[in-house]
Amino acid sequence: MLSRKGLIPEDYLLTRLAEDVQQPKYKTKQGKARFVRKNGACNVAHTNIREQGRFLQDVFTTLVDLKWLHTLIIFTMSFLCSWLLFGMIWWLVAFAHGDLDQKGDDFVPCVTDIHSFSSAFLFSIEVQVTIGFGGRMITEECLSAIIILILQNIVGLVINAIMLGCIFMKTAQANRRAETLIFSKHAVISLRNNRLCFMIRIGDLRKSMIISATVRMQVVRRTTTDEGEVVPLDQIDIHMDNPVGTNGIFLVSPLIITHVIDKTSPLYNLSRDDLEQQDIEVIVVLEGVVETTGITTQARTSYVSEEILWGQRFVPTVSEEDGIYAVDYCKFGNTMKVPTPCCSAKELEEAGDSARFSLNDGATSRTSVRRRRKAAVVRKSRMENK
Template identity: 35%
Template sequence: MKDQIHRVASKDGHNNVKIDNVEGMIKLFLHDIWTTVVDMKWRYKITLFASTFVMTWFVFGVVFYLIGLRNGDFDADQSSNHTACVMNVETLTGAYLFSLETQTTIGYGFRHISEECPLAILALVVQLVFTGLAEIFVTGAFLAKLARPKKRAETIKFSQSAVVCKRGGAWCLMVRVANMRNSLLIQCQLSGKLLSPYVTQEGEKTLIHQASLDFNLDCSDECPFLLMPLTFCHLLDDSSPLAGLTAANLPTREFELLVTLNGTMESTAATCQSRTSYVPQEILWGYEFKPVLFNTPGGKLAADFNFFDKVQMCDEPSTVQNNSEKLQLEEKYRQE
């Protein structure tokens, strides 16, 4: 039975690090209440959105009911010259409906406030100011979550496996990335972090040591846009944190490769980030990605995602042993 693979990040880029035993966690979250509300899950956010309206209607309904109770509006033996604070409100339900009408600005008709009750007027002003701010906050957080670039990042696809094969005579680690939308991502940069156990010269053991890996497009330094599925390469030279990696020792190595794509959305100019991770079991040595782009009869390129995660063995050209053999092959080719 294989040991469970421990990841810092899941394949879909979510954080797998659990934060525990933090003193005053609730206090810290309340200090940054905006981020807390924006990061809420949808079921909690919808509940908060609905309860903000319902609770403020009820709370101020109780306030208006208590004001009427203090003013004697509900007494059976009222004098003929008695003026109620809120007209036609005789129960808590009526006060709740008046609060609802006030906050939703659908009044005033049957129920309305009296000019002779300053306390009720003050409560009305406080309700409009307080609930206006609360609604702006909750509605803004609701819209901010809808417009977060995080949702755009979910339409960026990484290959399930990384491959290692030769490019330009050197071994390269390659990852395939694709944009699943027609809208472009520009100024894309792919970077990697190698996470592995490490022992310092002083003998200190660290569970996770981070080292940076540079990925380029087809071994170039250009900053591309994701118009089609692209393959990013990391050169396994002496300066690479993966120097010394071979097909033999790859299965025994202990590391996690966290790959991050940063891009700018062409439509909004907002930046988004998408992540994935690879462990040694997901890195295939001596393989390359199968072609994913094909010509169509209409003169367009088609990206067939049935081949996106497909790999094949690298085709290594035959090695010519000496110059004389090379010349013989060239001469034979000319004669043909």
């Protein structure tokens, strides 16, 4: 008997039993790798780094960039190693001075009540964390013990300062604030003011604002220079037309960020068919200062060719209700189809008004066809009644 794996072709996808699927679903083809993922993470792997020592030159940033588990393990091992190291030093001081041997009442030790390595380790912990149980203490007998006490206090303060700084920076990282900055799942290309535009929608879920927010866009694609050099990730800046007409945006409600596709745009020669065939990626970067903390934050996303919808626009999300403006985030990524020419912005500009007339004529012709069909049906029904 054939196995289930042998009966089902690899080109088909298994669907759930609850789905009523009339036709089999095929796997989508493996597309081009993204330079920036939808969540903003950069899809870049750094390999063959020979100068690993450069990371140790900036220890603080390295600790902040590590995962929480690794950071906590490093700090725990730092405390344990420092306690053990100075515990060994205190034991050696007591051994050299003869504190471990039983002496008379007139003998003055360097550190009182140290009889073994365990007691020296406990005294090391008491000194560094300033617990001071009172049973063990340093005396004026040994100058070396005083110097070691000063050194251990300095080392403990340095470890505490680095640990508190790393924990504060990790908890107050700007990427946490970026989780509430959202982008539309798709980008759209349609006409706005008789010009072909590339549009996305951004929004902020928190009431605390992003101060001096700015949006930047780049097109990443594979290009070839006139000399034949292949640039696998050519980053080209594209000009933004912010809704408020300035460099900064007032991100209180969701905004539609528009890029007019003109002669300076890398999308100038791109038509709808070219968009389906070419592998391009549009990276969107939103930067600003968090109002509550004053830390600069950055949110990123990208749109590949399959996520750019031609001939659609975003539906409105803001409405006025009882004297206030209400934002419906259920419609944040919703789009609707609008009449849009399939040609590129270059061809549209060269055609001039004829392109708009052809667009209107197409809509008029479709309406006239519907009217003729409806009239023919009415005439046919009248003839049958006669």
